[in-house]
Amino acid sequence: ELKVEQNPLFLSMQEGKNYTIYCNYSTTSDRLYWYRQDPGKSLESLFVLLSNGAVKQEGRLMASLDTKARLSTLHITAAVHDLSATYFCAVDMAAGNKLTFGGGTRVLVKP
Amino acid sequence: DTAVSQTPKYLVTQMGNDKSIKCEQNLGHDTMYWYKQDSKKFLKIMFSYNNKELIINETVPNRFSPKSPDKAHLNLHINSLELGDSAVYFCASSRRSYTQYFGPGTRLTVL
Known part of the structure; x- marks a missing residue:
C-alpha cells in the first residue's frame, strides 16, 4: 500500500526567510502533485511533477522531484503572509489518477 | 463560470437519515471523484468515475453510493448516516491522468 508522509506537519515561518516542506512516498510513482488549501476552502493545484529531476517554480514556491529517493520538496523563498495555508502533496502511483495524499503541512507566516 | 460546483455547501442532519450531495463540472472532463477530508484534514479518495463508469471504489461502507448520470455530474448518496460520517466531502474532476x-x-x- 502506498504511503505518503509529509514533514513537518506544522511550520511557523518568519516573513522573509526560506523554508522547505518534504514529501516522502513509499513506492514508485508516475507523478506527484502539490496542492494548497486555505482554511475552509477547496484545494488549489500548484504543481505537477512528472519525472525524476523535475523542477517547477511559481512565484516564491519551487517544487522538485527525486524519484530515486522517492522524495519531493516544496521550497518557499522569502515567505510572506499570503503563503499561510495548508500544503498537501499527493502521489499518483500508476497514472490511474488514484491520488494518495500526504497528511498536509500547515504553514503560518508571521510578520 | 464555476468549474466544479457542489451542493449543498453545508449539510446538518440527524443520525440515521439519508442525504445526497451533488457535484457538477463544466470543464469537459471525463473523470470525476469523491474525496473525504476528516477533522484532521486527512484526505482520502472514495470513488472515481470515468465516462459514467465506476473505476475506483475504495473501502467505503456500502451506505455510500455514488451515481453518475452523465460525464458532467457525480452525486453521492449516503444512507443511515452515522456520527463518523461527519467530514468535508470534496468532488473533483480531471481529464484522465491529468491534474x-x-x-x-x-x-x-x-x-
Missing part, C-alpha cells in the same frame, strides 16, 4: 480540480466542498455534520 484534478476540486470543488468547494460540502461540510456534513451528523448530530
